[in-house]
Amino acid sequence: MDIQLKRGLLDVCVLAAIKSEDSYGYKIIKDMKPYIELSESTLYTILKRLEMAKMLTVRTAEHGGRLRKYYHITEAGLQRIEEFKEEWKEILAIYQFVTKEDGEHG
Amino acid sequence: MDIQLKRGLLDVCVLAAIKSEDSYGYKIIKDMKPYIELSESTLYTILKRLEMAKMLTVRTAEHGGRLRKYYHITEAGLQRIEEFKEEWKEILAIYQFVTKEDGEHG
DNA sequence: TGTAATACATCATATCACGAAGTATAGGCG
DNA sequence: CGCCTATACTTCGTGATATGATGTATTACA
Numbered sequence: 001m002d003i004q005l006k007r008g009l010l011d012v013c014v015l016a017a018i019k020s021e022d023s024y025g026y027k028i029i030k031d032m033k034p035y036i037e038l039s040e041s042t043l044y045t046i047l048k049r050l051e052m053a054k055m056l057t058v059r060t061a062e063h064g065g066r067l068r069k070y071y072h073i074t075e076a077g078l079q080r081i082e083e084f085k086e087e088w089k090e091i092l093a094i095y096q097f098v099t100k101e102d103g104e105h106g
Numbered sequence: 107m108d109i110q111l112k113r114g115l116l117d118v119c120v121l122a123a124i125k126s127e128d129s130y131g132y133k134i135i136k137d138m139k140p141y142i143e144l145s146e147s148t149l150y151t152i153l154k155r156l157e158m159a160k161m162l163t164v165r166t167a168e169h170g171g172r173l174r175k176y177y178h179i180t181e182a183g184l185q186r187i188e189e190f191k192e193e194w195k196e197i198l199a200i201y202q203f204v205t206k207e208d209g210e211h212g
Numbered sequence: 213t214g215t216a217a218t219a220c221a222t223c224a225t226a227t228c229a230c231g232a233a234g235t236a237t238a239g240g241c242g
Numbered sequence: 243c244g245c246c247t248a249t250a251c252t253t254c255g256t257g258a259t260a261t262g263a264t265g266t267a268t269t270a271c272a
Contacts, residue, residue: 219266224263237250
């Protein structure tokens, strides 16, 4: 996947990964892997950005003697996903613009 | 349209704008406007980048006593559009990942 | 003791969209 | 002529951001 194309999708993808239940860094990367691969440094940058934007909240909890940070989506985060669904219509229009055949005979 | 989301689409959009016939800066911006708005500085940056990547060639021609730069798509440029069509499948998968409802009952 | 997996964090770097500003021509209006 | 707008291309500085490299620390396994 083209890196530029990823940029607009990463934030919503991370939000989607914690939408149904709270999750943590390592698991988010694994869950997203089939769709988008991202490095740890990238993910934690994104998580911090989303936290600052109040699209998620963080809670530290112990798991197996080790501390984990669990991320929980907020209303604003859910709202961001809804916005993406709206943006999707524009993306579809762009896709059609890019793929339309005008030189052939259609 | 979210600026991050634009990033991956701008290049292919510009290529699509010159696909059917050679075009020039100002016209490209107008043709793309219904789909994606971009500033002149952005467009010329992209055109230069695409030229360096040999996805288009440039030809200077006079028009109404003024010089215009006409951009012509190359095989590599057409190839880039084809690649985008392949990437589109991944984007669709991401869209489904983001929009799937797991908390409801599906 | 050593290796790998888990888990999070910081820093430097490269890419890139964009506003601001500049250069230059053509045409309309008074 | 002077002024404005549209056309047409260019350069510069800035801010956003994905990522590799690197570091810290624990658990599990051989």
